[in-house]
Amino acid sequence: MAEQGTPVPFRGGGFAPRAKRGVGVVVFIALIALVEWGTRSGWISSLTLPRPSDVLATFGELWSSGRLWEHLAPSLTRFAVGSLFGVCAGIGVGFAIGLFSYARAGLVPLVAALFPIPKIALLPLFVIWFGIDEASKYALIAFGTFTPTVVATYGAVDNVDRTLIRMGQSFGLSWWSIVRKIVLPGAMPGILSGLRISLAIAIILLVAAEMLGAQRGIGAYILEAGSLYDLERLFAGVTILSLLGVAVSFAIGAIEKRLLRWRN
Amino acid sequence: MQLSLVGVAHAYGDADVLTDITLDIPGGRILCIVGPSGCGKSTLLRLIGGLERPTRGQILQMGRAPEGCLNPLTYVFQDFALLPWRSVAGNVRLVLEDHGLPGAEARRIVTDVLARTRLSDFADALPRQLSGGMKQRVAIARALAVNPAVMLMDEPLSALDSQTRELLMDDLVALWTRAPFTSVYVTHNLAEAVRLGHRIVVLSRRPGRIAEMVDIDIPLAERTADHPDLARQQQHLWSIMRDEARAADSELVDG
Numbered sequence: 001m002a003e004q005g006t007p008v009p010f011r012g013g014g015f016a017p018r019a020k021r022g023v024g025v026v027v028f029i030a031l032i033a034l035v036e037w038g039t040r041s042g043w044i045s046s047l048t049l050p051r052p053s054d055v056l057a058t059f060g061e062l063w064s065s066g067r068l069w070e071h072l073a074p075s076l077t078r079f080a081v082g083s084l085f086g087v088c089a090g091i092g093v094g095f096a097i098g099l100f101s102y103a104r105a106g107l108v109p110l111v112a113a114l115f116p117i118p119k120i121a122l123l124p125l126f127v128i129w130f131g132i133d134e135a136s137k138y139a140l141i142a143f144g145t146f147t148p149t150v151v152a153t154y155g156a157v158d159n160v161d162r163t164l165i166r167m168g169q170s171f172g173l174s175w176w177s178i179v180r181k182i183v184l185p186g187a188m189p190g191i192l193s194g195l196r197i198s199l200a201i202a203i204i205l206l207v208a209a210e211m212l213g214a215q216r217g218i219g220a221y222i223l224e225a226g227s228l229y230d231l232e233r234l235f236a237g238v239t240i241l242s243l244l245g246v247a248v249s250f251a252i253g254a255i256e257k258r259l260l261r262w263r264n
Numbered sequence: 265m266q267l268s269l270v271g272v273a274h275a276y277g278d279a280d281v282l283t284d285i286t287l288d289i290p291g292g293r294i295l296c297i298v299g300p301s302g303c304g305k306s307t308l309l310r311l312i313g314g315l316e317r318p319t320r321g322q323i324l325q326m327g328r329a330p331e332g333c334l335n336p337l338t339y340v341f342q343d344f345a346l347l348p349w350r351s352v353a354g355n356v357r358l359v360l361e362d363h364g365l366p367g368a369e370a371r372r373i374v375t376d377v378l379a380r381t382r383l384s385d386f387a388d389a390l391p392r393q394l395s396g397g398m399k400q401r402v403a404i405a406r407a408l409a410v411n412p413a414v415m416l417m418d419e420p421l422s423a424l425d426s427q428t429r430e431l432l433m434d435d436l437v438a439l440w441t442r443a444p445f446t447s448v449y450v451t452h453n454l455a456e457a458v459r460l461g462h463r464i465v466v467l468s469r470r471p472g473r474i475a476e477m478v479d480i481d482i483p484l485a486e487r488t489a490d491h492p493d494l495a496r497q498q499q500h501l502w503s504i505m506r507d508e509a510r511a512a513d514s515e516l517v518d519g
Binding site for chain 2: 167171
């Protein structure tokens with residue numbers, strides 16, 4: 001007699017998160033709506049959190065008065081100049097460490113020693129070295145982005161498939177050709193993912209630098225709001241930073257999409 | 265151009281990998297090197313092409329590379345070694361870029377070798393879009409592009425499934441029959457060796473030395489998978505290798 005069969009239980013699947021459109025936005029909106037409702041109904045006091053609609057109003061006022069740009073422009077300049085120097089130097093030193101034995105032996109311990117130093121603690125020193133003006137802020141951001149970029153870059157160079165380099169040598173490619181056409185594109189994924197971290201650090205340091213000795217800039221704006229306990233303005237400033245972070249991440253994502261089209 | 269190996273020996277630290285290899289690589293023929301795993305056959309190939317320096321002995325080029333040869337000693341690797349960020353044509357062009365060829369000449373070479381390896385329709389494809397067999401054909405096209413005097417093939421079919429391997433062997437035979445090239449072909453697969461080799465060198469287990477040299481006179485085009493003479497040769501080679509392979513198999517890798 002044929003026995004009654006039971007279906008084999010399914011045990012596979014999972015462990016493969018996929019992009020779900022819109023879920024991120026829903027989470028944001030839900031959180032904001034919760035705070036809005038909480039502040040309106042009174043179980044969140046106005047001292048704990050500002051009302052999101054008030055923050056939005058402050059933001060709108062900042063926008064319409066033109067003061068937004070007044071603070072954002074110097075911040076963006078500092079961010080761009082500082083991280084450009086830091087990232088370029090970091091990629092250069094990272095390549096040197098990845099390619100030359102002496103650079104590796106000499107610089108890896110140095111980078112390891114510099115990495116954990118809280119760069120903010122060095123700001124007074126930078127002020128003495130580079131002056132109270134923009135240069136010290138550039139230097140702080142550059143220094144802060146430099147070390148993570150170095151570490152990411154030389155790790156990425158180390159991870160370039162050695163068989164590809166052997167292939168290049170076996171076809172008689174010049175050293176420079178191998179670096180340019182094999183090592184650089186091979187290291188690009190690692191460099192770009194390192195860039196995400198470096199630029200996030202740059203934003204953190206930007207605010208830190210602006211909290212010390214700056215009249216304008218998002219950091220100065222937040223500091224001022226904080227010392228007056230003006231939560232609406234504080235949160236408007238924080239939101240701008242958050243948006244800046246999202247924009248940077250989006251930009252790197254776009255670059256990755258362009259440069260790393262050959263992957264998957 | 266011929267190559268001659270005189271008393272070549274190689275060691276990694278204290279571990280001898282190859283000892284006393286003396287061997288002539290004749291022009292216009294395919295020399296197969298077989299041996300149990302870890303016998304140093306891939307090392308020998310890297311020595312022949314100058315990717316590593318032998319501890320002792322000499323590797324000599326006899327005569328000059330022919331006219332128009334851009335890279336006399338050219339490898340085909342087991343894992344293809346294609347740049348994943350370059351298209352098929354771009355991978356072939358890579359090895360021409362450092363030679364200062366005029367653009368039209370480089371384009372002509374790329375078109376020609378892609379046609380010879382039946383890849384013309386895939387010139388713009390990326391490596392990730394290709395099957396293993398096609399990837400290896402791209403690598404072969406790239407090797408042909410520099411018009412090598414000697415092709416150094418390091419287990420070129422070992423990463424492929426057996427059906428693809430058969431097809432690619434036919435391709436190699438066709439390429440050789442059309443324009444005979446000199447090749448050193450390293451493999452652990454005896455069927456490949458008897459199909460493609462004019463001369464087969466059997467290496468002993470580590471430290472590798474030449475255990476036997478076998479010449480097969482049957483023209484490549486007449487060799488089929490079920491050819492009785494080839495079956496006998498393969499059986500003979502296996503009888504030489506079996507004990508070595510068994511002994512090699514029971515060694516510790518770092519021992």
